[in-house]
Structures are given as structure tokens and as C-alpha cells.
Amino acid sequence: MELSLLVSCIETGAFYGLVGLGYFLFLRATGVVNFAMGAYVMFAGVAYASFSENPTTSLGLAIICAVSAAVLFAWITEDGILRPMALRVHDEFGAVMAIVALMFVIEQLASLAFGARPLLGRELIEGTAVIGGLAIDFQDLLAVAVTMAIFAVVAIWLKHGRYGRMLRAVGDNEHAARSLGLPVRRVRLVAVLVTGLICGVAGLLAAPQAALSFQSHLSFAILGFIALVLGGVGTPWAPLVGGMLVSAIESASARYIGGFARDYVLLALALTVFSLRPEGLFTIRVRA
Amino acid sequence: MKLRWPTATITACWLALTGIAQAAPPAGDPITIGVIExxxxxxxxxxxxxxxGIRLFVDMINRGEFLFAAGAVGTAPGIAGRPVRAIFEDDENNPNLTVVKTRRLIENGAQIIFFVSGSGSTLQGRIVCTEQKILCMAPTNVSARIVQPPNNEYVFTITPQSETASSVYIEAFRRLGYHRLAFIVDESATAKTVADAYRKAFAAAGxxxxxxxxxxxxxxxxxxxxxxxxxxGGDVMFDLIxxxxxxxxxxxxxxxxxxxxPRWGTNTITAQPKIWQLAGAAIDGLLVVDNLAPDNPNTNELKAAYRKQYGADAPFVFLQSVVWDALMLIKKAAETAGSTDGARLRAAIEATTDFPSSYGQKGNALSFAKDRHSGAGSKGNVIVQFAHGTPSVVWDVYQPN
Structure with a gap:
């Protein structure tokens, strides 16, 4: 694989990994696969692109609005949908369908608020570095660096942070955690808000790199989910590994087969993973 | 009071001149142009x-500002003394929606339809034109299929078709010794339509x-x-995105x-200043068969009027020019036919030849016929090269005609 393609693959894989990390944290906190993750990322990205298109708008304000929107939607998902449903009836399928409905509501809100044409956001950092004869935008370097930093912070938080350690307990067995007196509701809420924050950052990092529209969320949701499935849930770094693998396969198929093959190859990959190793590459080890 | 003769004469002359300068504004039921965007x-x-362009030029028509076209269409404001108004529907560049939205425009009173969405949309929308016998203009579309049967009876185009443009590309490539092409397209219906036409033409040329x-x-x-x-290992990359x-x-x-x-592209790029802005210096060196020449006085006059409204830095592209030409043609045809009836307008446009155009090389004119609903002539194309992020250099190797 050429160096330029490898660089491109890392940039894209980092993005998929971030979305996969959002799925990972939400799943650990609530036990539910949140397919609205892509919609949080899309809304944040489109909001940032829309605000930053106007050269007089402050970048700081655009960033705050974008990330806040994603955090708000994540909060609505937990406190507005999942918790009320859990109090009335234990129905996982119902919860997933409610989240899918929210996904489409966010899609339409984005269309109403920002229009339907694809938008490209302003770069957070301009300029290009030439490394080994290859030009790499500083924006792309920033995106990868921020992604690595987020993964590192989340890994440290889960291992050593107060709420991170409680999240591990809640995620493993919520009833036991509640019996032990852990503040389950607060732990879940913190994890969900962190998920929203991660999705918001993913959106605003993606906006300067690819034109986003209200329809972009579906591909984010699917690719982020495949990254999670491929990587597994054994470690917070697993979605990053999964994201890199998805991106590598995507790039390789476009390079060696053709751009048209991308969707077919990814679908075949997902089916293969579900059939042969549905638990993913990294699994949770349970002591005997 | 006794009016002295010289004073009366001067007063009468002044009143007459003022009357000429201030032609009666258009009155009566408006002529409605429905726009699919x-x-x-x-x-x-x-x-x-x-x-x-449409919004500004409709206002200009109602004010009687016809610039260089006054020689062909006169100076009376409006069309046949009636004001003009435009109504709009969005088809999202989705051919499946175009038919519905075109019918909606007609239900809302449109007597003439303008298609300024993609070529794929117009190919669907023209079905309504034939069905309802309404005159339709697709001034910005380049697909030759639009004016080919079936359903081509009531639709006209202004911009040189991709077939005409493709002959320019073929000659340019021949002069440069290019034989092997690499195409790059996107997933849109318009890209597929346009790409198919170019592939066919290039393959026929070897x-x-x-x-x-x-x-x-x-x-x-x-x-x-x-x-x-x-x-x-191609000789040239041809951008159809x-x-x-x-x-x-x-x-x-x-x-x-x-x-x-080497990179060549189509007038889709010169028509979208957003591409130049986003690509920056990376677009320099790109060659395009465009439709605006810097030395065409008609173009410059229209550009000045456009920038007076939208600002001195407002990008002026061929799209505004062809839309202007289409509106002038409608005015001429409606006043010649004395009606907005589709069949009469069609006959009037089919009889139009050497109509002064605002785009292309100096002296470019539009001509139609019963079996020729594309008005573009051989002088409609200009090869330009991007420099400093804008299509500012007229290519000195070859120009058509």
C-alpha cells in the first residue's frame, strides 16, 4: 500500500475509531447499542460547518455550539428515552427502536436547521507539512492527535478515574452495582455525556475533511458500529483497532478493486465478522 | 396667463422626453415563469x-433594462406590457421529484418553465412540458439528450451541449497528442448522464x-x-464530478x-465559484472548455449590471449569461407570438436566428429551428485555464472556430 494511502487510511480509521468509542462507552453504561451515535456526530459536524462557513463567526463559538448539541442529544437519549422506558418495562428491542426514531428526528432537525446541501467546515488549523515527499494537512495531523489523546484519556479514566471504575462495575452488572450502593444513575449519565462529548469532537474534526449533510449519519453509524464489532469490547482501545481495520479494508478495496466496490466489501466484512467472530478481536476476560 | 411659444415648445419637448425615459411600467396579470432549482x-x-441571475434579470425586465439586447427585444418593460414574476420549486436534483414539482409550478400558475437543476432532472421534467404543452427552457443544461426525442417538442437549451463541447475537447487533445483518458465521476444522476455522453463521443473519436x-x-x-x-498511466485526467x-x-x-x-474539466467547475474557493491554489493549471470570453462586450455589460446588484467581487459565471439569454428569448418570442401559449411560443423560438447572446466568444449568437432546439453556435465555447485560483487565462494553443 502506498504511503499516501496509508496516511489517508490512518486519518479515516481514527475517525471511525472515535465513533466506535462512542458506541463502546454507551454500551458499557447502558447495555444498549446506540445507533443514533452517527446522528450525534453528523449534527455536530454540520452545525460546525454551517457556523464556520460565515467568516465573521468565531471558531470558538462554532465549536461550543457543535459539541454542546451532541452532548444534549446524548443526554436526551439517556434521560428522555432509556431511563423512562426502563422504569416502565424492560424491553431492549423497544429501547433500540426508540433510539432509531431519535436518529431520524435528529436527521430532520439538521435538515431544517442547516439546509440539505453538503457543507465543508473551516479548518481548525491551516497549512500543510511535507513528510517524505507527501503533503499532509495540519488539520489531518490534528485530527489524529486529538483522537489518540481522547483514547488515552478514556483508557486512563476507565482504569483509574472514580466514575470510570464505577462505570466498569455498572457495565458488568448493573444490579450488583446498585446493590453495592454505587450511584448507578449518575454513573450512566456521566458516561453518556462523555459519549456525547466524544461524538461532538468527532463531528467537528470530520467537518473540514469531508462535506457533511444531514444524510451523512447513516454511514457514520454503520462504519462506527462495524469498527466496534471488529475490535470488540475487551478494551477501550479496541474500537480504534477496529476503525483502523475498517479503514484499511475500505482503502484497499477502493485502490485495488475500484471505488464502486467499497460498500460491497464492507458489507462482506461485516457479515464475515458476525459469522465467525461476533465477539470481535478483543474480548472481556472473566476470571474462572 | 399667456404661455409664450418658446416656453410651450420647451415644456412640450421636456414632457415628451420624460415620457420616453419613463416608459409605462408593465401592468396587468403577471407572466409567471416557474423555475425548477x-x-x-x-x-x-x-x-x-x-x-x-433569474431573480435579478426578472427585475431588470420589469424595469425595462435590456442592455445590449434592446436591439433585439426593444425597450418596453415587462413582456408584452405585462410584468414578469418567477416562482420556484426545489427538486433536490432528484429526477423522481422533478415531475411532481414541475406539475406543482403549473398548478401555481406558471406559463413557462425554466429548468436550472441537473440534466438528469430536466430529462424527466420535460415529460410534463410535452404533456401540458408548456414551453420549457433548460438554459444551463448541457446534455444533448434533452433536445432529442422523445418528449423534446417543447424544450429548448442555450448552453453548448456536451457533444459540441466534446468536439472541442477532442480537437484540443489531438493537438496535444493525448490518446489515453482517465475519467473521474461522482455518484449523482447528472454526472452519469454527462459522463455517458462524453465517453461515447471520445470513444467515437478513437x-x-x-x-x-x-x-x-x-x-x-x-x-x-x-x-x-x-x-x-493515462495522458490526461478528465474531471466529471x-x-x-x-x-x-x-x-x-x-x-x-x-x-x-494534466487535468481537464468541464464548465461545471467554472460554474461553481465554491470549488475555486475550496480548492485554492490546487486548482491552478486546470483547463476547462468554458463559455465566457473576457473580450465579449455583451458579457462585460451583463457582468457589470450583475455586480452592481451583487457586489464588485460577486463571481460572474456563464450560468447567469445563459439564463439572461433565455429570458430575452422568451420576451422576444412572447411578443412575436402575442401569446404565452406553448405551441405559439415554440413556433416563435424555432423561427429565431442570430439572436445576440451574452456568452461565448465575441459575436456569438443563438439560432434555432424546428429540428434544432439547442441554440448554441460554434462560438459558444472558450477554453480557459485556471491561474491564481480563477479561470482567468484564455488558452493560447487552440480556440474553437
Whole structure:
């Protein structure tokens, strides 16, 4: 694989990994696969692109609005949908369908608020570095660096942070955690808000790199989910590994087969993973 | 009081001159032009430029400002003494929606339809034109299929078709010694329609396609496609991407990869200033068969009027020119026919020859006939090259006609 393609693959894989990390944290906190993750990322990205298109708008304000929107939607998902449903009836399928409905509501809100044409956001950092004869935008370097930093912070938080350690307990067995007196509701809420924050950052990092529209969320949701499935849930770094693998396969198929093959190859990959190793590459080890 | 004769004469002359200068404003029921635009799909960027032109030029028609076209259409404001108004519907560059939206425009009173969305949309929408016997103009579309049967009886185009443009490309490539082409397109219906026409024309001229790459919507870069193009070893890369962000990403990727392959594109690029802005210096060196020449006085007069309204830095592209020409043709045809009836307007336009145009090389004119609903002539195309981020250099190797 050429160096330029490898660089491109890392940039894209980092993005998929971030979305996969959002799925990972939400799943650990609530036990539910949140397919609205892509919609949080899309809304944040489109909001940032829309605000930053106007050269007089402050970048700081655009960033705050974008990330806040994603955090708000994540909060609505937990406190507005999942918790009320859990109090009335234990129905996982119902919860997933409610989240899918929210996904489409966010899609339409984005269309109403920002229009339907694809938008490209302003770069957070301009300029290009030439490394080994290859030009790499500083924006792309920033995106990868921020992604690595987020993964590192989340890994440290889960291992050593107060709420991170409680999240591990809640995620493993919520009833036991509640019996032990852990503040389950607060732990879940913190994890969900962190998920929203991660999705918001993913959106605003993606906006300067690819034109986003209200329809972009579906591909984010699917690719982020495949990254999670491929990587597994054994470690917070697993979605990053999964994201890199998805991106590598995507790039390789476009390079060696053709751009048209991308969707077919990814679908075949997902089916293969579900059939042969549905638990993913990294699994949770349970002591005997 | 006794009026002295010289005073009376001067007063009468002044009143007469004032009367000439202030022609009666148009009155009565407005003539409604229904516009199919794209506000949200792949054609948004260039459709929006066309709509800006339509809004301004309709106002200019109602004020009686006809610029160089006054010689052909007169100076009476409005059309046949009636004011003109435009109503708009968004088909999202989705041909499945175009028919519905066209019917809606007609239900809302449109007597003439303008299509300024993608060619794929117009190919569907023209069915309604034939069915309802309403005159339709597709001034900005380049697909030759629009004016070919079936359902071509009531639709006319202004911009040189891709077939005419393709003969210009073929001659340019012949002069440069190019034989092997690499195509790059996006997923939109318009790109497919336009690409098919060019592929067919180039193949008939003996040019070989060595690569045919597709860019998906929302692609973050086009590195994989460009590496395949480089590996295929073509003489030239031909850009048929319709979406502005995707096109800009293409040039940024070309610059990042330091790809040296010569690049040619279509007037989709010159019609979308957003591409130039997003691509920046990465677009320099690109050659395009465009439709505006810097020394055409008609173009410059229209450009000045446009920039007076939209600002001195407002990009002026061929889209505004062809929309102006279409409106002037409608005025001429309606006043000649004495009606907005579709069949009469059609007959009037089919009888129009050497109509002064605002685009193309100096002296370019539009001519139609019963079996020729595309008015563009051989002087409609101009080969330009991008420099300093704008299509500012007239290519000195070859110009058509």
C-alpha cells in the first residue's frame, strides 16, 4: 500500500475509531447499542460547518455550539428515552427502536436547521507539512492527535478515574452495582455525556475533511458500529483497532478493486465478522 | 396667463422626453415563469448561481433594462406590457421529484418553465412540458439528450451541449497528442448522464479510456482513485464530478499527492465559484472548455449590471449569461407570438436566428429551428485555464472556430 494511502487510511480509521468509542462507552453504561451515535456526530459536524462557513463567526463559538448539541442529544437519549422506558418495562428491542426514531428526528432537525446541501467546515488549523515527499494537512495531523489523546484519556479514566471504575462495575452488572450502593444513575449519565462529548469532537474534526449533510449519519453509524464489532469490547482501545481495520479494508478495496466496490466489501466484512467472530478481536476476560 | 411659444415648445419637448425615459411600467396579470432549482442536491452550487441571475434579470425586465439586447427585444418593460414574476420549486436534483414539482409550478400558475437543476432532472421534467404543452427552457443544461426525442417538442437549451463541447475537447487533445483518458465521476444522476455522453463521443473519436473512477458522496479524499489513475498511466485526467465539495477535494488530493497528470474539466467547475474557493491554489493549471470570453462586450455589460446588484467581487459565471439569454428569448418570442401559449411560443423560438447572446466568444449568437432546439453556435465555447485560483487565462494553443 502506498504511503499516501496509508496516511489517508490512518486519518479515516481514527475517525471511525472515535465513533466506535462512542458506541463502546454507551454500551458499557447502558447495555444498549446506540445507533443514533452517527446522528450525534453528523449534527455536530454540520452545525460546525454551517457556523464556520460565515467568516465573521468565531471558531470558538462554532465549536461550543457543535459539541454542546451532541452532548444534549446524548443526554436526551439517556434521560428522555432509556431511563423512562426502563422504569416502565424492560424491553431492549423497544429501547433500540426508540433510539432509531431519535436518529431520524435528529436527521430532520439538521435538515431544517442547516439546509440539505453538503457543507465543508473551516479548518481548525491551516497549512500543510511535507513528510517524505507527501503533503499532509495540519488539520489531518490534528485530527489524529486529538483522537489518540481522547483514547488515552478514556483508557486512563476507565482504569483509574472514580466514575470510570464505577462505570466498569455498572457495565458488568448493573444490579450488583446498585446493590453495592454505587450511584448507578449518575454513573450512566456521566458516561453518556462523555459519549456525547466524544461524538461532538468527532463531528467537528470530520467537518473540514469531508462535506457533511444531514444524510451523512447513516454511514457514520454503520462504519462506527462495524469498527466496534471488529475490535470488540475487551478494551477501550479496541474500537480504534477496529476503525483502523475498517479503514484499511475500505482503502484497499477502493485502490485495488475500484471505488464502486467499497460498500460491497464492507458489507462482506461485516457479515464475515458476525459469522465467525461476533465477539470481535478483543474480548472481556472473566476470571474462572 | 399667456404661455409664450418658446416656453410651450420647451415644456412640450421636456414632457415628451420624460415620457420616453419613463416608459409605462408593465401592468396587468403577471407572466409567471416557474423555475425548477436544486437547493439541496449535487447541483445546488451551480443552481443557486442561476437563481441569483433569474431573480435579478426578472427585475431588470420589469424595469425595462435590456442592455445590449434592446436591439433585439426593444425597450418596453415587462413582456408584452405585462410584468414578469418567477416562482420556484426545489427538486433536490432528484429526477423522481422533478415531475411532481414541475406539475406543482403549473398548478401555481406558471406559463413557462425554466429548468436550472441537473440534466438528469430536466430529462424527466420535460415529460410534463410535452404533456401540458408548456414551453420549457433548460438554459444551463448541457446534455444533448434533452433536445432529442422523445418528449423534446417543447424544450429548448442555450448552453453548448456536451457533444459540441466534446468536439472541442477532442480537437484540443489531438493537438496535444493525448490518446489515453482517465475519467473521474461522482455518484449523482447528472454526472452519469454527462459522463455517458462524453465517453461515447471520445470513444467515437478513437480516444481510449484507461481508467474510470467513481467518488462516493462525502468522500474524505480521493487518494485511492487518484493512485489507480496514476497506475493506469493515462495522458490526461478528465474531471466529471458535479458536486462542489467532492471536486474541491479532488484537486486538494491531486496537490497532496503531487500528481503530475494534466487535468481537464468541464464548465461545471467554472460554474461553481465554491470549488475555486475550496480548492485554492490546487486548482491552478486546470483547463476547462468554458463559455465566457473576457473580450465579449455583451458579457462585460451583463457582468457589470450583475455586480452592481451583487457586489464588485460577486463571481460572474456563464450560468447567469445563459439564463439572461433565455429570458430575452422568451420576451422576444412572447411578443412575436402575442401569446404565452406553448405551441405559439415554440413556433416563435424555432423561427429565431442570430439572436445576440451574452456568452461565448465575441459575436456569438443563438439560432434555432424546428429540428434544432439547442441554440448554441460554434462560438459558444472558450477554453480557459485556471491561474491564481480563477479561470482567468484564455488558452493560447487552440480556440474553437
Amino acid at each position: 436544486d437547493r439541496s442536491g449535487a447541483a445546488t452550487f451551480y443552481s443557486s448561481e442561476s437563481v441569483k 480516444l481510449t479510456s484507461v481508467a474510470d473512477e467513481q467518488v462516493e458522496a462525502g468522500a474524505r479524499d480521493t487518494n485511492a482513485q487518484l493512485l489507480r489513475i496514476r497506475a493506469a 458535479q458536486s462542489a465539495p467532492a471536486s474541491a477535494n479532488l484537486y486538494r488530493s491531486v496537490a497532496k499527492l503531487n500528481l503530475k497528470i
